Amino acid sequence: MTASIRVARPVTGRFVLIALLTFFSVVIGANMLMMRFAITTLPGTEVDSAYSASLTYEREIIAARQQNERRWQVQVHIHRRPDGEAVLAIEARDRAGAPVAGVNFMARLERPVDRRADRAIDVSQADVGTFRGSASGVAVGQWDLVIEGDADGRHMFVSKNRVVLN
Template sequence: MSASNRVTRPITGRFVLIAILAFFSVVIGANLVMMRFAIMTLPGTEVDSAYRASLAYQREIIAARQQNERNWQVQVYIHRQSDGEAVLAIEARDRLGAPLAGMNFVARLERPVDRRADRAIDVSQANVGIYRGSASRVAVGQWDLVIEGDDDGRRMFLSKNRIVLN
């Protein structure tokens, strides 16, 4: 047989149906796989209720103004050790430079892209005006360091800074 004598099969309705079904099965399958990966890696929302967050916004503005009026001098040092432990030191002084004693500081490392990786830092007073804490299993990279200080249940200090831990 020569190339010019080849028998060609006609395109039938059955062939077209199978080709269309196969094409859309591949497209839908790929979409389902991508959707599954997107849902598994979705970190969630920043706030659970935007309405409640907007109501609390005015209180946050007032608290920030009060914090600025106190004019506290708070120095924070943090570094990540090779075993993955992050060590935090906070030095807190009032506007006159006197150490702040008896404060309850709470600190946490928040991953900017994934809430599931957040790490709480246990902070305790080591000396007058000096507070220390640590967190284990802290990965290398960018973090938001959030520090809150309260006195008798009333928040007196809030700080949120982007840091890089190596």
Template sequence: MLLAFFGTVIGVNVYMMKMAISTLPGTEVDSAYSASLGYEKEITAARDQEARRWNVEAHIERGTDGAAVLQVNARDASGKPVSGLKFQGRLERPADKRADQEVALAEVGIGIYRGTAEAIAPGQWDLVLEGDSSGRRMFMSKNRVLLN
């Protein structure tokens, strides 16, 4: 009986450990040290972005088929459309990084960028937008959105 008791306890512990490890979504960054080395660049980029005073609005709508259409309207400080940027969107699941999806945005009008993500589940997502010009990041934002 003693062996059966401890065998059951150990078996359940091994099973629970395997399930916990297999469902672990991972870490935000691989190395906190290497992430900290780039922190000054992030601060400088954020200050430069704030100085530009751009108005970037994003609208995302999820269809009944599960596809989500993302549209971004970018204007400079004087209200003129910002054209010629390479915008990239990313929908990140807050609780499970394995569900993250990239959204390639193409300029469909002057200062209007649009892209589609397939098979987006309903619920909370983090929408990350990055706008680059000549390999230099000009804009970056991260916002929580709720998709029905």
């Protein structure tokens, strides 16, 4: 009965060099691949210039206070049809409960994670204080519904709410 004995090969400098180069090539390759995916799927920044956004911040605070003083009651209903069309209904009333007149509403659906998927909603006045609109190609999921109301060139109303469309 003969037993075979395996002799271990010695670790040489060439083997260590090849092992290190292979290891770091895999790590660097994986990092480059992940970096490429991160850069190509990044939707961008929320604002183009933080400095210019900070300059308008004071005006936004004043506009929000004025909006609160108006005490408008704005009811919004949005739903998504199976064909991908989102249907929007807005009803705006003043503090006394009368329909708001002379205001043009604009609306858009913004994807929280990807600006490229944002959809404008065509809004038109159906009656005094009542507005209707729709947008096509709206995917299922979470959206930010942004509604703005202008009258005589002034921002009168701004609302941003997270909605889930099924």
